[in-house]
Amino acid sequence: MTALRTSRSGRAGQYLALLCYLVFLAFPFLWLISTAFKPPRELGSLHPTWIPEDPTLDNFRQAFDEQPLLHAAVNSLIAALAAALIAVVIATPMAYVMARHRNKLSAAATGWVVVSQAFPFVLVIIPLFLILKNLHLINTLLGLILVYVVWALPFALWMLVGYVRAVPRELEEAAAVDGAGRLRTLVSVTAPLLAPGIVATALFAFITAWNEFFFALVLLKTPEKQTLPVVLTHFLGAEGVADLGPLAAAAFLATIPSLVIFAIIQKRITGGMLAGAVKS
Amino acid sequence: MRVRLLTAVTAALALLLSGCTDGDGSGTDRKITLRFQSLAWQKESVDANKELVKEWNASHPDIQVQYVQGSWDSVHDQLLTSFEGGEAPDIIHDASDDLADFAYGGYLADLSELLPERLKSDIPQRSWETASFGGGIYGVPFLQEPRVLIANKKILDSSGVRVPTAGKPWSWEEFRQVTKTLTEKMGEGKYGVAWPLKEPVSVTLNLGLSAGGQLFHRGDDGKVTIKFTDGDGVVPGTVHDQVNTDKSASGSTLGMGGSDTLPGFFGGKYAMVPLGFSYRQQIVQQAPKGFEWTVLPAPAGPEGPAQGVSPQTLSVAEDSPYKKEAAQFIDFMLQPRNMVRLAKGDWMLPTGTQALADPLLHTEKDGWATGAALARDLRSAPAQSVRGYPEWKDKVATPALQEYYSGAIDADELEKRLVRDGNLVLARYQR
Numbered sequence: 001m002t003a004l005r006t007s008r009s010g011r012a013g014q015y016l017a018l019l020c021y022l023v024f025l026a027f028p029f030l031w032l033i034s035t036a037f038k039p040p041r042e043l044g045s046l047h048p049t050w051i052p053e054d055p056t057l058d059n060f061r062q063a064f065d066e067q068p069l070l071h072a073a074v075n076s077l078i079a080a081l082a083a084a085l086i087a088v089v090i091a092t093p094m095a096y097v098m099a100r101h102r103n104k105l106s107a108a109a110t111g112w113v114v115v116s117q118a119f120p121f122v123l124v125i126i127p128l129f130l131i132l133k134n135l136h137l138i139n140t141l142l143g144l145i146l147v148y149v150v151w152a153l154p155f156a157l158w159m160l161v162g163y164v165r166a167v168p169r170e171l172e173e174a175a176a177v178d179g180a181g182r183l184r185t186l187v188s189v190t191a192p193l194l195a196p197g198i199v200a201t202a203l204f205a206f207i208t209a210w211n212e213f214f215f216a217l218v219l220l221k222t223p224e225k226q227t228l229p230v231v232l233t234h235f236l237g238a239e240g241v242a243d244l245g246p247l248a249a250a251a252f253l254a255t256i257p258s259l260v261i262f263a264i265i266q267k268r269i270t271g272g273m274l275a276g277a278v279k280s
Numbered sequence: 281m282r283v284r285l286l287t288a289v290t291a292a293l294a295l296l297l298s299g300c301t302d303g304d305g306s307g308t309d310r311k312i313t314l315r316f317q318s319l320a321w322q323k324e325s326v327d328a329n330k331e332l333v334k335e336w337n338a339s340h341p342d343i344q345v346q347y348v349q350g351s352w353d354s355v356h357d358q359l360l361t362s363f364e365g366g367e368a369p370d371i372i373h374d375a376s377d378d379l380a381d382f383a384y385g386g387y388l389a390d391l392s393e394l395l396p397e398r399l400k401s402d403i404p405q406r407s408w409e410t411a412s413f414g415g416g417i418y419g420v421p422f423l424q425e426p427r428v429l430i431a432n433k434k435i436l437d438s439s440g441v442r443v444p445t446a447g448k449p450w451s452w453e454e455f456r457q458v459t460k461t462l463t464e465k466m467g468e469g470k471y472g473v474a475w476p477l478k479e480p481v482s483v484t485l486n487l488g489l490s491a492g493g494q495l496f497h498r499g500d501d502g503k504v505t506i507k508f509t510d511g512d513g514v515v516p517g518t519v520h521d522q523v524n525t526d527k528s529a530s531g532s533t534l535g536m537g538g539s540d541t542l543p544g545f546f547g548g549k550y551a552m553v554p555l556g557f558s559y560r561q562q563i564v565q566q567a568p569k570g571f572e573w574t575v576l577p578a579p580a581g582p583e584g585p586a587q588g589v590s591p592q593t594l595s596v597a598e599d600s601p602y603k604k605e606a607a608q609f610i611d612f613m614l615q616p617r618n619m620v621r622l623a624k625g626d627w628m629l630p631t632g633t634q635a636l637a638d639p640l641l642h643t644e645k646d647g648w649a650t651g652a653a654l655a656r657d658l659r660s661a662p663a664q665s666v667r668g669y670p671e672w673k674d675k676v677a678t679p680a681l682q683e684y685y686s687g688a689i690d691a692d693e694l695e696k697r698l699v700r701d702g703n704l705v706l707a708r709y710q711r
Contacts, residue, residue: 044566046547066323122357129365138367217354218361221315221369222346233351237321238375239479240537241562 035248043244059245069250072231076210079141083148084206087156088198095160113154121214139221147215152205163197199265207258228254311342312602317350317369328625336612343605363387370600376410376421377590380665383418389596390416394607407631410660411593419593422614423628425557426587426654433572435551439465446577446653452518455579459528462551474533474550475519476541480681481673485662486588488515491581496666503710504666506702508695524687534685557651558627575647577654588661591631629655668709676701
């Protein structure tokens with residue numbers, strides 16, 4: 001009974017901590033939404049309110065009038081989806097090999113993955129710019145996608161290696177005993193168990209590319225090629241001054257695709273995990 | 281057969297000639313496109329820039345200009361990469377304090393021979409100095425803003441203090457006394473002034489000119505050293521004493537940007553806020569209905585109301601094959617009537633003498649007249665062409681001033697850090 005009571009109070013504490021964490025995470029987003037619907041005079045109020053007293057859509061109207069948000073969103077979507085897809089397609093077989101065949105090469109590859117994460121953007125941007133220029137890929141979405149793939153690949157690989165290692169080797173051996181070939185084993189046994197990992201990795205690559213600013217700023221020259229994070233900075237002036245209302249409205253809209261994709265993919269992650277649990 | 285041969289030779293010659301003339305950018309027989317990267321970001325300013333580009337394109341079918349919007353937030357890194365990669369825009373909008381490294385690095389074209397006499401004589405020498413490096417002109421300064429005091433008119437009028445004018449501003453000592461008086465009259469939890477000093481260095485140095493502060497001294501050998509004189513201590517000393525001794529300035533705004541102080545200003549918590557002239561636009565947009573405000577000149581010292589500024593500039597990339605055409609476009613953009621449009625759009629002051637004389641910029645409404653009267657006292661910011669200044673600012677001056685203003689260190693320690701640590705930094709850039 002005492003143990004049960006402790007367990008219940010412990011559980012309540014866990015939920016409380018979780019709630020605090022959720023509030024902490026949600027606070028900036030909720031404030032962003034609130035700001036997006038406030039008229040300028042409320043933005044300058046000494047006692048700001050959560051719920052706008054005089055809600056308005058003017059910030060959204062102004063944001064769309066002043067900047068090509070939809071066009072930029074389409075560019076961002078193309079770059080992010082393509083980067084996520086290509087990164088996963090390349091990283092998955094590599095991760096399988098690195099996880100299943102441990103040798104000096106795979107150890108070196110893992111080391112490379114870790115080291116590659118240590119390079120800051122500013123260190124690689126000029127050489128990268130020159131390489132892309134020689135390939136005539138400056139100011140193209142293809143060039144940006146290639147950069148995003150290269151940038152996301154090491155971490156994607158690292159994530160996927162972990163997921164592959166978590167799939168018991170015995171399952172593949174059992175399939176082989178039952179007469180399944182290598183390909184059949186990979187497709188029917190390993191791939192379904194790996195699905196949540198692949199989805200999570202794709203999500204990581206997508207969000208990284210969707211939010212990326214600096215490469216897009218430097219590599220894309222003309223307005224019709226610019227992505228959403230670059231266009232959002234057009235609401236910022238010198239010394240941190242910002243056109244706060246339209247910026248909040250545009251930033252709020254920019255978060256929606258990430259949220260939608262995450263909501264859709266989240267079910268896949270959970271589903272995949274359960275499938276793995278039943279089979280193991 | 282002969283006719284065909286002659287035609288072919290003529291055509292080949294024509295092609296060759298057109299190739300040669302296009303190569304130096306002076307060709308007029310083929311349409312060229314210039315890329316103009318503008319940092320305008322407020323709607324009125326973007327509209328003014330786009331309209332001017334449209335007007336230019338309509339009247340110059342052979343020299344088309346493509347408008348590209350950049351961002352103040354990251355312009356230095358973006359330009360540096362573009363210069364290195366040979367992909368920089370032809371016409372570059374920036375600020376004069378960002379040009380030194382690009383000019384010395386050979387990335388910007390010397391405009392001395394490209395600009396028309398009209399433009400050269402229209403902009404005063406003191407403004408040209410902000411964009412001149414090593415004898416060359418690397419940008420055309422066209423918009424600038426003094427730092428002014430935005431004041432709550434009702435509090436100011438009811439306090440009985442003398443209201444300063446551009447002709448007779450407060451001295452620094454008088455300003456300190458005024459903020460004490462205002463604080464006493466306003467009551468508990470309210471302050472005569474709120475200094476937004478998230479970025480304390482340029483404000484301190486630029487306002488310090490009025491008190492004779494200079495900090496950076498160039499020797500005969502061209503090398504710059506830092507010396508801290510009595511004049512250099514006036515502005516930091518006033519702010520420090522207002523915050524820590526008189527309690528007439530809010531300590532909590534020291535870490536804020538200008539926009540962050542506006543809610544407190546509108547709410548009557550602060551009587552005055554020292555801000556850039558262009559902040560008036562935000563005040564017009566955000567001030568509650570019926571809120572009365574006024575623009576006052578910043579305090580003056582023995583040197584009068586002098587202030588340092590880093591004007592916005594238009595430059596041409598050294599790699600541009602169309603420098604002459606780019607300079608023509610700059611000349612068009614900065615015709616007096618166009619400079620007025622740009623100034624109104626950005627809520628700033630034009631550098632051009634003719635544009636500054638425009639009646640639109642001398643109305644009392646929104647404080648334009650006060651700002652226009654201060655224009656003649658604006659000078660090149662003290663650190664304008666000092667190599668190593670960005671590192672000194674970030675690593676030495678910003679933390680030292682922030683600690684001094686908050687009362688964590690005293691004046692001796694501030695001087696020691698600015699001078700001793702600062703000279704070590706500058707020495708590395710001047711070997």
